[in-house]
Amino acid sequence: MTENPLAPARLAVPADANALVTRIWPASATRTDDGALVLGGITADDLVARFGSPLYVVDERDVQSRAVRVRNAFEDAFARIGTTTQVYYAAKAFLTTQVAAWMAEADLRVDVCTGGELAVALAGGVDPGRLGFHGNNKSDAEIAEAVRVGVGTIVADSHEEIERLAAAAAAAGVVQRIRIRINSGVHASTHEYLATAREDQKFGIPLAEAVRAATAARAHASLAFVGLHSHIGSQIFDESGFREAAKRLMEVHAALLADGPVPELNLGGGWGIDYTEADSAFAPEDIAEALARIVGAECADRGIDVPVIAVEPGRYIVGPAGVTLYSVGTIKPVEVALPDGAAGGGSATGGSAVRTYVSVDGGMSDNARPALYDAAYTARLARSSSADPVLVRVAGKHCESGDIVVHDEYLPGDVRRGDVLAVAATGAYCWSLSSNYNHVGRPPVVAVADGTARILVRGETIDDLLARDTGIVAHPTAAR
Template sequence: MSENPLAPPRLRYPSDASALTARIWPASATRTDDGSLVVGGVTAADLVEQFGTPLYVVDERDVQSRAVRVRNAFTEAFERIGSRAHVYYAAKAFFTTQVAAWMAEADLRLDVCTAGEIAVALAGGADPALMGFHGNDKSDAEIARAVEIGLGTIVLDSHEEIGRVARAAADAGTTQRVRIRINSGVHASTHEYLATAREDQKFGIPLNEAVRAAEAVRAEPSLAFVGLHSHIGSQIFDESGFREAARRLMDVHATLVATGPVPELNLGGGWGIDYTEGDSAFEPEDVADALAAIVAEACAERDIPVPEIAVEPGRYIVGPPGITLYRVGTIKPVALELDGSSGLPGGGGTATRTYVSVDGGMSDNIRPALYGAEYTARLARTSDEPAVLTRVVGKHCESGDVVVQDEYLPGDVQRGDLLAVAATGAYCWSLASNYNHVGRPPVVTVADGTARILVRGETVDDLLARDTGVSPVAAAGAAR
């Protein structure tokens, strides 16, 4: 067998279509002697027998070790330049009460952006003083709640928020710490929907208005100005964007230092992870060392003290430790003419793409449809059969319901097989929906040969319970 002409250039024909590349899969992922996929000491088959499919699976130890690794990388890098670093876990990537507890155990702070995330953090025992609160459209109720609980730092996303947060703090008789989110104008090399610092979008205050915004904050007695914040995007592999954003923020930071204290600088997160063999992700130590060097050099050039630094990783910590398990359904080989039409390669003849349907899809992983995200998939068993080019698709009524756009799987893939998709720990459960009235899958954590539920799955009864036409509780309420 050889490469299929329909395959993208990044996807090479595998010598072993069952192999697990360590940098893509959870740290504990391996295969037994009979070829069964194992994560956290539990086989995929046992997990599915107990919890069904689709199923999100999280390697608990891998999450914890990654959190500690990031903390150590930034602590050590910034200690070397005479400063301190604070790592905030980006809750939006994946968040439950137990995840909040894991982050606290790893000495990480929390980056939250809604009242719901605040509530989950508090229910997980998180210290509100160690949270940062983001959001481009915070409600008055959310701001009041943040002030009430003593939330550590509110990140101001617009000029109007300055007055709104100041009033809430004054009404509560307290002083609220705030940062100002700056739109640096850096065009990060990522998908348009993941770039958050381009000029024409909703986040932050333009760079040329930063000094005016800081002066307005300093004029409010109920606010304490902590510093600037920047986040250029997500799933980024090119370090030049991070370097340029840091340089631009340091210019403004130096201007503000001349007129008052600016104790911190928040450089956000956004470095990518490996989803496929074609990706080449940064190591956290490399990111930390590079940012420390940039900050140290910029401060030396401007003859100002090195500020404390904050960063906000999410995807790196929870992305690779997560996988999704599916049950294979319909297998459909589709022969296509290679005549150059419809974007297909030319040259004549035909090529076959095998569509492998699974019992989930865009309701549990919207990222391929939303961002064109690419993933790696493997059967939960091994096979010596030659690989065939496949497209793993979901069960939803959309042609864009694709889970894995292009993958080589063993040619004997069949109905009933278990299929695992790697690196689904970040932004899959968080973005899940009930499209086509499909319940969101459960999330289980595995460690040391044991599996336990983090979030229970939704049943049809759960979905019907919210429908006032059939809910007895709602009907009884309406009768009163």
């Protein structure tokens, strides 16, 4: 088939529009002999028949195995340079009580950044001493609760927060361990909104102020300064940013040793995953080895001990394990004029080409990332088809032109109303960013494993949406 000129350069016409690329889909994703998509031993059609759509599906075994793989990769790499590691799961990617329990079972710590995430992690049975607490604007109540329950380490994000942490710990009569988040100034290659170490943004303390901040923390008897923290961004594929950030932090880490111990160093997370075939994600073993080499070399050059190293992956652990299932509704071929000189048939100016809009029963309320970050995704029909592929844009049902789930994909040309459509790699930052826009209920989250499915989070109903509306009491019949 001829490539559609409206397709981006990264997207080639597939030899098989039914194929599942292993590095994009969950470990259990496969097709039956008759072409049905299977997740965790259950067909996508059966999952939708049982739980409805849209539906978030999480491969439980894949999440657990990825968590263990990351833990082992960092333990092994840093053991070779004489230190230990602490792997925190970044809960903002996706958190439920059962996900928190999976992380604890895999011997991972958990990183939270709000009072709500803290409550969920504790309800999931995570030892508070194995929690980290982030956030650029923690409330007094959040700090007090974190100190009260015994959160292992709180990350101070500003000079004034160091003082507030000290006061809260003193009031509770405890010594609170803290790290200080440093803005390393590394410009990671990612979307502007995902870069978190550039100078002009809200996170952290500038590198040049790190010594002053540590000195202030050490002056308080109620605080135990244990090290620095860095996070340069998310969905990053270029190793050089991580290497440079580690190098800059090691320089300050070494300087701080002159005034006291600095037992730990947190290098953050942010490793990208494969959303499309154009992506090229790190293996955890590779990034662990790269960071171990740079930390080991920096410590050897300065003649200092290697600190305990902490990292905070989230997306890498849960992202590829998730799939969102939708039901197809309206299908609309749209003829699009091409610029002068572009290939395509039609008018004498630039010609035209057809993009087929495939609308589904969800959208930006269950996946805000395409609208926020222009994020790209991979989609497949839950059934196999021998029809020639056509270029589609998967659109949501919301009243926004920007309500796009998948900007560009080739699907079989016989895609039809009622088909189940699967979008891969939606385990991270989809449920977490979901909303009730247009008064649409958030979908349920289902875990699949070994041919069984169980609900992690139930879906919201119209009654759930109305339950918070105080006008229902005044006008019950009108509301119904």
